[in-house]
Each structure stands twice: as C-alpha cells, then as structure tokens.
Amino acid sequence: VSISPKVAVVMGSESDREVMEEAARILTEFGVPHEMRVISAHRTPEKAHKFGTNAAERGLQVIIAGAGKAAHFAGVLASLTTIPVIGVPMTTPDLGGLDSLLSTVQMPAGIPVATTAIGTAGARNAALLSVAILALSDEELAAKLRGYRARLREQAHEADLRVRGEIQ
Amino acid sequence: VSISPKVAVVMGSESDREVMEEAARILTEFGVPHEMRVISAHRTPEKAHKFGTNAAERGLQVIIAGAGKAAHFAGVLASLTTIPVIGVPMTTPDLGGLDSLLSTVQMPAGIPVATTAIGTAGARNAALLSVAILALSDEELAAKLRGYRARLREQAHEADLRVRGEIQ
Amino acid sequence: VSISPKVAVVMGSESDREVMEEAARILTEFGVPHEMRVISAHRTPEKAHKFGTNAAERGLQVIIAGAGKAAHFAGVLASLTTIPVIGVPMTTPDLGGLDSLLSTVQMPAGIPVATTAIGTAGARNAALLSVAILALSDEELAAKLRGYRARLREQAHEADLRVRGEIQ
C-alpha cells in the first residue's frame, strides 16, 4: 500500500501505533495509497523537518499526525508544508488527552492543523477527512465515501431495530 | 465574491459575524469565491438541513462552520454532506470556549469535523485550511499559499529585528 | 410497552444501551408507555429529522435523548419539536463525560434541553423527570411518584440503621 502514497499516517511514538492503525485500516478500505511512519518532533527533529519539507514534492496530499501529551507533532509538520495536516490527539493516562487536544488544536493564526477527536474516534475520522479531501477531485472516491455513509446509516438502522426488539 | 462560491463561511448566530469575517477576509485575499451565511442548527434546522444536503451539488468544496457553546452546527452539517467541514469554536464568556471546542471536536467515529483553534485564530486558520485543501488541485492557489507563508516569515523576521533593536 | 408511547428513550449509539435502559426500566416501573430507539444525529440525520419533526403528532410528550462526546442529539431533537427534550450526557473514557455534558447543556437561548447528570444517574433521573412532567396532568402518576420518593426515603433510613449498627 505504501508505494506512491497520497496520505501519510505519522505518529510520534510507536506506542500510538494501535490507535493510528485505525486510520490506516480505513484508508486501505477506501483504496487510498498511504504510508505509516514513526517520526518524533522531539526525538528525531531532523527527520521531522525533512519529512515536512519534502511532503508535497513526494506527492503526499494529506498528512495525518497523531501525538500525545505536549503534542507538537502536527503543528511542527504544518509549519513545514502547505498541504493539509490533520492532527489526532492521543488519550493520556493522567489528563485524559486534554493536554494532547489543546496542544494540537490551539494553533496560532497562520498555520492551521485540522484537529479531530481524542483517540480512536479521532484516528478514524482523520482518515475519513483525508478521503473527503481527496474525493474533491476524485469522483470514484466520492462515491465510495457516500457508500460508506450509507453503510453507517444502515448499521445505525439495524441497531435501532435491535433495540426496538424487531431483530436480534 | 459570492457568485459560484467554493467555500461557505457559515455561522450559527449573527453575533459570530466579527470573528467569522476574519475567515472571509482571508478567502478574499486569496481570491477564493465564497459566501457568508447565518444558519442556525437550532433555530433554523430545516435551512441547515437543506444547506448541508445541497452543499456538494451547489459546487461548494469546503464548509467553514463557526458556532459557540453547545456548538452542534459543524457536526450537523458534516452529517449531511461528504465535503470537508471545518469547525471554528467560538469564545464563550463563561467557559472561555472550552464548551464550544469540545462540542465541535469530539465527534464520534464516522463523521469528521476538522476543528481549528477557539476564536479569531481559529477563523483565520479555517480559511487557510480551506485554501490548502483547494490548492491540492489548483497550483496557482498553492503558489499564493506559499507566498502567504513567506510573508508570515518576513513579518516574524521583522518582529525579530524590532525586538533586537535593529529596526523600529 | 412501546404501543402508543408517551416517552421516547432515544440514544445516539447502541453502545449507550445499557445506560439508557436504566431510564426505560424506571418508566416501566411507573407504567409509562415508552419506546426505545437508536437514532444518530450524525449517522442517520434524516431519521433524526423525521423523528423530531413528527414526535408531537405521534403523541410523544417527552423525549429522553442520551448521547456522548460532541453530544448533539438532544439539541438537534429540541430544535425540531416543542415538546420537552431531556438530555443525558454519556460518560466518556477520555474526558469523563465533561465533553458530553457541555455539548448537551450549553444550549443557546431559544432551544432548551433539560439536562441531567452524566451517566447512569442521569438516565434514571431523566426518566423520573419525565414522570414528574407527565404527573402534572395525571394524579395517579403523581401518587406513584410520591410513593417512589417515600421508598427512597425508607431505603435511606434503612441504610442509616445499618451504618448505626442497629440492623444488618
């Protein structure tokens, strides 16, 4: 899947892998070529710098960056590229992810980070947001996205029937 | 500017106008056709429903939705369309916008809202994020965005010189 | 119990079922006809729209809406009907339900949502609040509610005796 990727799913630490694979799983489901990377704004600043600077010319169209605590990663990448950067705040054991969320979303004017929810829901939604962005110029992908929404609707409808006791 | 808009800047209440005009001002600066609207998820649900449902076929490519307090607006629109929806949480006088932020960003898996910072910085960044999204298929816009970043850099450089006492 | 329901217990996701069944259990205990539904403001917006719009003419008198995270569900329904809507914020694993609470309670002026406590206590109290509302025009129900309070009192009295060591 990682040849000529359009989306990069990057995480600050390998411990974020399980959460961020939710994003990769959805991208695979939509057939979006992507790569998964561990790049730490703090431990590998040179690599982060190079990754951000080269992202556009490598053909990446969206970067999804997951990070926790003082989560600088998405913002650092966003400062180095003009392609859209989506930030996923990780849950943290002490403050529940409020630290990750505020560190990701409260970007100063000039350098946006598109922030999604804390944790797994955020990782999934970051993938779906990437798809929505790519779908603006890819009608086939747009159709898949509408199909995905239809399946969500269908699942919710079945849940409704189960709760009403009409199916099991 | 509002003929054949690509971006809609929508607010839940006219009281959000001053903040959301920061987004419109940047879109104008980039020459992105856009429209400004007041549509309340709560007071005009039918209109919100219609607006969200028709957004894609009207040719909109990005929706920027600003709302405060129990800020449902961005999420409601996101559930009705598959184009990217950017949420701007408004500052609130009692809880400082923490309520708006959590109501906008903590979307359940399936329906993403790309959330930016609370208040004015968020409105500006929502516009810049729209530009970044549109620039993926518009090289001229991408160049303008790189130019914008260069100006930011230049301004920061001048501020540095001022603080160092080398210019006034 | 679900024929000609007076109260709807609606949840945004099947994962809220265990909590929301606490509400249904109390309504059953009071003999209030009710229905349980899964309707998601985000995944099934059309259904939510129709449900809210038709609630009054279907004879519903109170809607209890449970939702978590960016909990828009109660507010969305409240914008579509004029019957009382009670919101129950779900506990969330990262922010403890503070996100659900603020998304439910901080409604802008014009569209009220009667909010109860986070989680199970809130679900139970939402049912009791529905009963209190219906009891305004149903003296038999009012008597049952006074009886319920008397039992609470009795249970607390027995707990007092146990702690004092007078009973076991």
Added chain:
Amino acid sequence: VSISPKVAVVMGSESDREVMEEAARILTEFGVPHEMRVISAHRTPEKAHKFGTNAAERGLQVIIAGAGKAAHFAGVLASLTTIPVIGVPMTTPDLGGLDSLLSTVQMPAGIPVATTAIGTAGARNAALLSVAILALSDEELAAKLRGYRARLREQAHEADLRVRGEIQ
C-alpha cells in the same frame, strides 16, 4: 402577574435578579402566571423548606431555581417536591460558572434537576422549558410556543439576509 402563579422563578440571592428576570420576561410574554422570589437554601433554609414542601399544593407546576457557586438551591427544592424543578447555574467570576453547573446538574439518582445553560441563556431556556411543559396540556400555549419558534426562525433568516448583504 403573580396571582395564582403556575411557575415560580426563584433565586438564591438578589444579585441573580438581572439574570433571572430574563426568565420572568419570557413567562410574561407567554402569559404564564408566575412569581419571582428570593429564597436562599443557605441563608433561609426554613423558608426554602416550606416553599418546596408547599409548592405543589399552592398550584405551582414548575419551579425555576437560579443559583451560583456551590449551587444547592435547585437540588434542595427538588428534594422537597415532586413537580419539575429547573436549575439555572449562574456565571461566577472566578470559575466561570463551572462550579454552579456541576453543583446543579450532577444530582444523584432519585432526585432530578432539569439543568439549563450557565447564565442568561439558561434563564431564558428555563422559561421556555416551563412553557413547553405547561403546553403539554394547554394547546393555546403550545401554539404560542410554535409561534415563538417561528419568530426565532424569522430573525435568523433576517440575520442571514443581512450577512449576505441583501438587507441591512
């Protein structure tokens, strides 16, 4: 307006008067007979006790209780009556009303308080919620409430036209 009141608008301190008069103003607009009172759970506990205990037999159908900080007032009244009690958390200068909100909404199972937003929006919505409750058995009031919603819609529509530059 205060003869044979159906709704009581009660505040814990005279300093809450300006906010709570927003509730009274709306009740007057709807023609709902109501009374305004200052009764403090802390400074006049006997009066609060008597007020809560007698509320139902005095013909009150809803109590709106506004209080700030460690806001016990709504909960105390709710423990003394079975008619619906609506709590309005006051804004506080230090914690912004988060203290008032949590003290009002986090009621233990058994004794519900229908909580609205912090401050003025909450006071207005408490009145509208009372109207919605009374309207369940008063079709004329229900019609007024639908009319009120229609006016909200109309105002939002005009705001939309102003922001679009079509009217001033």
Added chain:
Amino acid sequence: VSISPKVAVVMGSESDREVMEEAARILTEFGVPHEMRVISAHRTPEKAHKFGTNAAERGLQVIIAGAGKAAHFAGVLASLTTIPVIGVPMTTPDLGGLDSLLSTVQMPAGIPVATTAIGTAGARNAALLSVAILALSDEELAAKLRGYRARLREQAHEADLRVRGEIQ
C-alpha cells in the same frame, strides 16, 4: 462509641461508607465519642433538616459530612446549625470528584463549610481537623494530637531510611 457523641460522621449515601469509616477510625483512635449516620440531603430532607437543627442541642460539636457529585449535604447542614461543619468531597467515577469538591467548597459568604481533600485523604483529615478543634479546649486531646504528628514524623523518617537503603 456512639453514646453522647461529640462528632457526627454523616454520609449522603451508604456507598460512601468505606471512605467515611476512615474518619470514624481516627476518631476512635483519639477516643473521641462519635456517631456514624446516613442522611441524605436529597432523599431524606426532613431528617437532614431535623439533624442539622438539633445538632448543637444534642451536644454535637463538629459535623463531618461526606457527599459526592452535586454534594449539597455539608452546605445544607451548615445552613441549619452554627457548629463547625466539615465537608468531605467524594471521588466520582466520571469527573474524579471535581464536581463534589466545587459543590462543597464554593459556599456563598455567610455559611462556611470547612472543606478537606477529595476522597480518603479528605475523610482522614476531616477527623484530624475535628480533633484539632476539640483539642482547643481539651489539653489531653491536644497532647494526643501532638503525639499523632510525632508518629507521622517517625513513619516518614523510617520511609526515608528505607529509601536510603539504611533499613529495610
């Protein structure tokens, strides 16, 4: 121990028993006659009213009141008596006890509640604060309290030796 009690250890719910027994255990250790009670401000308001009103004439000198969530109990008792009331905020599963803390400590001017820490530490400290208050007119108790502090010191000294590896 409960004959002619000087201190009452009162809790809002039997579920607070384990925590509040920490207070009772310390009072027993100091030989302070005390009673343990379950009295709910919400479920047994009459009993709470009577308990608070009669506390002084029953010879109680301090009331320790533990409660959780919208923790009104200490404040309600404090409004009914002029003897010192100590509030212990219970830990809560969703908000960690922040709700209990703010509901207990943020009392309006006029009716003080002496608040201790959330949970077990708070229950123990409430007992020690009671002892400190009683010790003002009981030199024997004051000496015991100084002895207690000396033991704390000694235990901390031993912990220091253990960590330094000088004892095990």
Added chain:
Amino acid sequence: VSISPKVAVVMGSESDREVMEEAARILTEFGVPHEMRVISAHRTPEKAHKFGTNAAERGLQVIIAGAGKAAHFAGVLASLTTIPVIGVPMTTPDLGGLDSLLSTVQMPAGIPVATTAIGTAGARNAALLSVAILALSDEELAAKLRGYRARLREQAHEADLRVRGEIQ
C-alpha cells in the same frame, strides 16, 4: 484589636490584603481579638516557620491563611502547628483560582487544612468558621453567631420582598 489575638489572619502577599480584610472586618464585628500579618511561605520561610511553630504558645486558636496560585501557605503552617488552620484560595487572573484552590485543599492525609471558597466569599467564611470554632467554648460568641445568621435571614427576607415588589 491586635493585643493577645485569638485568630491570625495571615496572607502570603500584600496584594491579598483587600480580600483578607473582609475576614478581619468580620472578626472585628464579632469582637474576636485578631492580628493581620503578611508572611510568605516562599519569600520569608524562616518567619513562616517561626510563626507556625509558635502559634499555639502565643495563644492563637485559629489561623486563617490566604494565598494564591501554588498556594502553599496554609499547608505549610498546618504542618507546623496543631491548632486549626483555615485556607482561603485567592482568585488568580489566569486560572480563576482553580490553582489556588487545588493547592490549598488537596492536602495529603495527616495534615488538614480547612478550605473555604475562592476569593472574598472564602475570606468572609473563614472568619465565620473561626467564630464557629471559638464559639464552641464561648456561649456569648455562639449567641452572636446565631444573631448574625438571623440578620442574614432578615436581609434575604427583605430581598425577597423587594423582588416581589412589596418593598423597594
């Protein structure tokens, strides 16, 4: 008033003076001999150490300690004496006093600080709590405290009459 004081009103910084004078004013009103001091746990640790260590033998019966931000003052004094120490958390411009509150109230088991509300209300209540403690062995003071409560009640009653429009 400061000869042979029974209560010390101590603040960490002269900037807390206006708030803490609310405590002194009430002590004066009750005729309780007291002293006002500026002693900083951080800037004058020796003085704080001496003050705490000597408090009991100087005849002090209660210490009221006001401090803001990382408010260590009350806890430091409490560790040096066995007389009751009451902590008043100061309002802070950035975090509203949440920092002061948590730094004062969250004392570890063993060393209690009786904490009151943030800011002015807390300062007043700290004085009233001191009076309640001293009144346990001073019936005249107890009578004054009951009188104070009666006046609070009377004032609240007059506020009620004003709001009801029966007096101005």
Added chain:
Amino acid sequence: VSISPKVAVVMGSESDREVMEEAARILTEFGVPHEMRVISAHRTPEKAHKFGTNAAERGLQVIIAGAGKAAHFAGVLASLTTIPVIGVPMTTPDLGGLDSLLSTVQMPAGIPVATTAIGTAGARNAALLSVAILALSDEELAAKLRGYRARLREQAHEADLRVRGEIQ
C-alpha cells in the same frame, strides 16, 4: 547587553514582548549577558531549527522560550539542543493559559522543558532560574542571587509591618 549572550530570551510572537521583557529586566539586573529574539516555531521553522541547533556553539547556556496557546516553541528548541530550555506559558484570553501550560510542560520522556508559571510570574521566575543555573559555576552570581532573596525577604517584612499598621 546582547554581545556574547549567555541566556537567550526568545518569544514566539512580538505580542509576548511585554511579558518576556520581565525576564530580560531581571537578567539585566543580575548583569547576565543575554539577547531577546522573536522566533516562531510555526512561522519561522527554519530559523527556529538553526537557532536551536547552534545555541550551544554560540555560547548560550540557557534558553528561555515564551509561547502561548499550542505552545510548541520551548519543546521544539529543547529537541534541538542539550542546554537547558525553560518554557514560559503565556496567558491566553480564552482558556487562561491552561493550553499554553499543558503544551509546554507535558513533554514526553527524553526531552525536558523546565516550565515556570503562566504569564509574568513565569517570565520572572524563568530569569531567576537561569541565574540559579549559571550561579552553580559563578560564585559572584550566587551571591547576587542570595542578595536578591534577602531583598524579597525584606520587602515581605515591610509589607508585614504595613499590614500590622506599624509603618505606612
């Protein structure tokens, strides 16, 4: 003062200048050669990268970095150098600086940022902490620091005398 600086006082935005000059003022008072800079982790990432990478070889011994909101600046610099980096979280108008604080202090293991208080107090303390660090190998500076503490003590003593009414 800026020739051969030992300490750099760097801010993310010129709007932080007034606060950060408090740090510079104290360094001047102690005769510590320093420089003031505006370098934005987000707007001038290259400059930040170069600044951090070269800091040690330029002879800097401590970096003080002030930044607000999603305050990545101190962490970014800390990742590029091994000299001590002190972070000063700026007050923010919406969240009071909680966002800046968490973004600065919650650094992952491996890359420390020495964080001081939010706002002006933090800026001053960052300078004093720099002095304390430099004083470890500069006895003259250590003596000045002890002198500074003595003056703080003296000022607090005078404040005490003023509050006691012994001086004005």
Added chain:
Amino acid sequence: VSISPKVAVVMGSESDREVMEEAARILTEFGVPHEMRVISAHRTPEKAHKFGTNAAERGLQVIIAGAGKAAHFAGVLASLTTIPVIGVPMTTPDLGGLDSLLSTVQMPAGIPVATTAIGTAGARNAALLSVAILALSDEELAAKLRGYRARLREQAHEADLRVRGEIQ
C-alpha cells in the same frame, strides 16, 4: 552512588518511590552521584527546612522534588535554597495530577520551580534536566547527553522501520 551527591532525588511520600526511581535510574546511567530521600514538607517540616537550608553547602547542585496533590514540596525547598529545584508532579487518582501540576508550577514571582511533566515522564525528564544543568560545566557529561539523544533518535528510527514493515 550516594557519597558526595550532586543531585538529590527527594519525594514527599514513599508511595512516590517507583516513579522517582526512574529519575535515579537515569542519573545512575549518566554516572551522576545522587541520593534518594523521603522528606515530607508536611509531615517532617523541620527536616525539610534543614534539608533545603543545607543543600548548597552539602555540595548539592540540583534538587529534584516529587510530590502529589497539594504538592508544596518543591516550592518549599526552592524557598530555602538558591540552587535549582526541579518539581515533578505525581499522578493522582482523582484529578489525574492536575492538582499536583498546578501546585508545583504556579509559583509566585521570586521563587522558581522548574516543573516537568506529570508522572513517570516527568521524573525521567527531571533527571535529564539535571544532567543538562550539570553538563554546562562538565564536557564529559555533555557528551554523554548528546549520546543519549543519539540513542533516542536511533530507537525512534528503528520504531519507524518496524512500523514501515522493514524490520520486525
């Protein structure tokens, strides 16, 4: 390792030992002579006083102080010495360590505490910050610190390879 220590790792309670040993482990790894101590600002104030006062003349160059809840320990030590004091806020079960963090970091101007992250990450970073401070006058230590950073980089690089599927 504890003979002639340069760094003291001090904790307020033996229950903090496991976390604080992370700091000691790193100091050992760097060959920095250090001591581990349990000294409670609250339970052993005399010892804390003596420890802080004598720290410099005992040859200590940095103090690392870990404490939880109303975490006064770092601030108390900082007020007694002019050598750098690093505060590590402990995680707390109820408020997640927000109480410890604010009690440690929000020091008033004049007495700095260099604060690191909540919990284990903070303990490790406190040790690394000590090393960075000592390395300013110890080139061998500086080289070790650069080596440590290189190993962090290497580990992050390997994690990247694992996630990319190039190694296992």
